[in-house]
Amino acid sequence: MTTSAESSAGIFDELTAALGEKGVLTGDAIAERYCTDWTGDYSRRPLAVLRPADTEGVATAVRLCARAGLAIIPQGGHTGLVGGGTADGPDQVVLSLDRMNRIRAVDPIGMSMTVEAGCILESVKAAAEEQDCFFPLSLGAQGSCQIGGNISTNAGGLNVLRYGMMRDLLLGIEVVLHDGSVFSDLRALRKNNTGPDLKQIFVGSEGTLGIVTAATLKLFARPRWIETLWLSTDSIEAMMEVYGRFRREGGEFLSAFELIPQNCVDLALELSPETPSPDPGRHPIHGLVEISASGGPDPGPWLEEMVAALFDSGLVKNGILAQNAAQAQSLWRIRELMVEAQQKRGLHLRTDVSVPVNAIAPFVREVTAVLDNVLPGLTVLAYGHIGDGNVHVNALRPAGMDAAAFKPLIAGLTQDVNAVIDRFGGSISAEHGIGVAKRAALAARLPEEQRLLLAGLKRLFDPQGLLAPGRIW
Numbered sequence: 001m002t003t004s005a006e007s008s009a010g011i012f013d014e015l016t017a018a019l020g021e022k023g024v025l026t027g028d029a030i031a032e033r034y035c036t037d038w039t040g041d042y043s044r045r046p047l048a049v050l051r052p053a054d055t056e057g058v059a060t061a062v063r064l065c066a067r068a069g070l071a072i073i074p075q076g077g078h079t080g081l082v083g084g085g086t087a088d089g090p091d092q093v094v095l096s097l098d099r100m101n102r103i104r105a106v107d108p109i110g111m112s113m114t115v116e117a118g119c120i121l122e123s124v125k126a127a128a129e130e131q132d133c134f135f136p137l138s139l140g141a142q143g144s145c146q147i148g149g150n151i152s153t154n155a156g157g158l159n160v161l162r163y164g165m166m167r168d169l170l171l172g173i174e175v176v177l178h179d180g181s182v183f184s185d186l187r188a189l190r191k192n193n194t195g196p197d198l199k200q201i202f203v204g205s206e207g208t209l210g211i212v213t214a215a216t217l218k219l220f221a222r223p224r225w226i227e228t229l230w231l232s233t234d235s236i237e238a239m240m241e242v243y244g245r246f247r248r249e250g251g252e253f254l255s256a257f258e259l260i261p262q263n264c265v266d267l268a269l270e271l272s273p274e275t276p277s278p279d280p281g282r283h284p285i286h287g288l289v290e291i292s293a294s295g296g297p298d299p300g301p302w303l304e305e306m307v308a309a310l311f312d313s314g315l316v317k318n319g320i321l322a323q324n325a326a327q328a329q330s331l332w333r334i335r336e337l338m339v340e341a342q343q344k345r346g347l348h349l350r351t352d353v354s355v356p357v358n359a360i361a362p363f364v365r366e367v368t369a370v371l372d373n374v375l376p377g378l379t380v381l382a383y384g385h386i387g388d389g390n391v392h393v394n395a396l397r398p399a400g401m402d403a404a405a406f407k408p409l410i411a412g413l414t415q416d417v418n419a420v421i422d423r424f425g426g427s428i429s430a431e432h433g434i435g436v437a438k439r440a441a442l443a444a445r446l447p448e449e450q451r452l453l454l455a456g457l458k459r460l461f462d463p464q465g466l467l468a469p470g471r472i473w
């Protein structure tokens with residue numbers, strides 16, 4: 001077995017013979033996009049980028065890399081936010097799924113579709129819609145992230161409260177294992193109680209147990225009525241009351257409920273001043289709500305009554321019911337812009353945590369107070385998916401503090417957030433995964449029994465330790 005960059009040169013000739021010229025990039029042929037993730041925080045040139053065109057190609061690549069002792073970092077759309085999809089050490093190759101982007105089948109009667117792992121989420125949603133069906137996973141990065149990445153991170157997003165996370169949307173999977181063998185179970189079975197469900201082991205495992213090459217996904221009826229509302233309240237407690245009313249009385253109509261504080265709206269409008277402000281009164285807390293229905297009566301009349309009751313109760317101070325698709329889109333655009341605007345501000349604190357839904361309000365108050373106290377002048381942005389108890393507690397640098405001065409403070413600030421999370425019985429990673437960024441924080445919290453089980457799983461699925469080393473475990 002060889003282990004260094006120099007002695008692995010011969011392996012790339014073999015890989016090129018197997019995968020073709022387009023299938024192996026080395027040296028200057030490696031484009032920057034394979035080296036850096038969306039955040040720009042994680043960047044390194046791998047020894048090579050492998051781009052197999054099919055499952056057999058992935059299997060061959062894994063076999064040859066295993067023989068040469070090269071570690072493989074699977075890479076999707078590199079929109080993951082925890083440093084999982086880029087190389088971070090010597091003797092690592094990136095295995096990109098970007099050429100494996102075929103929709104294999106859409107079944108509008110069994111309500112399922114089978115796609116290759118490199119399909120971009122947006123194109124999967126479009127292919128479902130062509131057959132009058134709906135694939136509900138929905139997130140800001142959907143124009144770039146891939147289904148394989150979504151499975152490997154158990155992606156969540158905007159519609160989890162109605163349809164669940166990626167884990168809940170998966171019927172079947174195809175995975176290349178550490179020795180190049182293929183675990184294939186792409187059956188669209190709704191019921192299959194034949195022991196433990198192995199496909200679920202790969203969900204959220206961030207490439208550490210195998211490389212996902214294809215998946216069979218659940219489809220749903222396409223929403224026929226979609227109503228989008230912007231509601232403004234005086235406090236986060238009031239917004240939680242409003243959420244509870246929608247949850248209890250709106251039932252299955254409720255498909256998204258986003259928590260957006262006014263300072264996030266300010267950021268969005270700073271980036272795009274031509275976007276109309278949804279609440280000129282600048283109430284402190286807003287909710288972006290989506291109600292949708294696939295069949296049966298239009299929920300419009302119920303919604304109007306509901307909103308009127310919320311105004312009468314005094315909980316809601318201002319509201320907009322989008323009158324058309326363009327207005328709905330401009331409300332959702334604010335949600336996207338506020339994320340882009342943070343990115344534009346450069347280095348900032350970024351977290352993805354969850355607490356029980358009924359603890360969101362006290363959690364946000366406490367974590368904001370802690371951060372304000374530790375570093376006065378921070379702009380704390382606490383927004384997220386209310387129905388999932390998922391809050392992104394981010395913070396912009398104090399005015400005048402440059403990135404170099406802020407960088408060493410990030411680890412401590414993250415620990416401060418995590419300490420509050422622990423007090424509320426929450427999770428340090430709600431939907432982005434562990435990657436390299438949260439590895440130490442996870443290790444510090446894993447109960448011993450769980451650590452032993454996970455270590456055993458890793459040894460079983462990756463005895464050489466060459467699949468995405470340094471992630472999660």
Ligand SMILES: Cc1cc2nc3c(=O)[nH]c(=O)nc-3n(C[C@H](O)[C@H](O)[C@H](O)COP(=O)(O)OP(=O)(O)OC[C@H]3O[C@@H](n4cnc5c(N)ncnc54)[C@H](O)[C@@H]3O)c2cc1C
Pocket residue numbers: 038073074075076077078079080081083084085097117138139140141144145146147148149150151152153154155156157158206207208210211212213339431432435468471
């Ligand atoms: C603007 C923005 C908004 C976002 N919003 C959300 C959100 O609402 N909800 C949410 O959950 N996430 C969100 N994310 C995070 C990110 O989009 C998701 O984690 C997404 O699932 C990552 O997919 P990807 O294809 O980009 O994976 P990558 O970033 O390329 O990889 C992520 C991890 O999966 C592994 N991996 C990738 N492909 C495979 C494969 N085929 N087989 C095995 N392992 C693989 C990688 O090694 C890495 O560890 C957002 C990101 C951005 C930039």
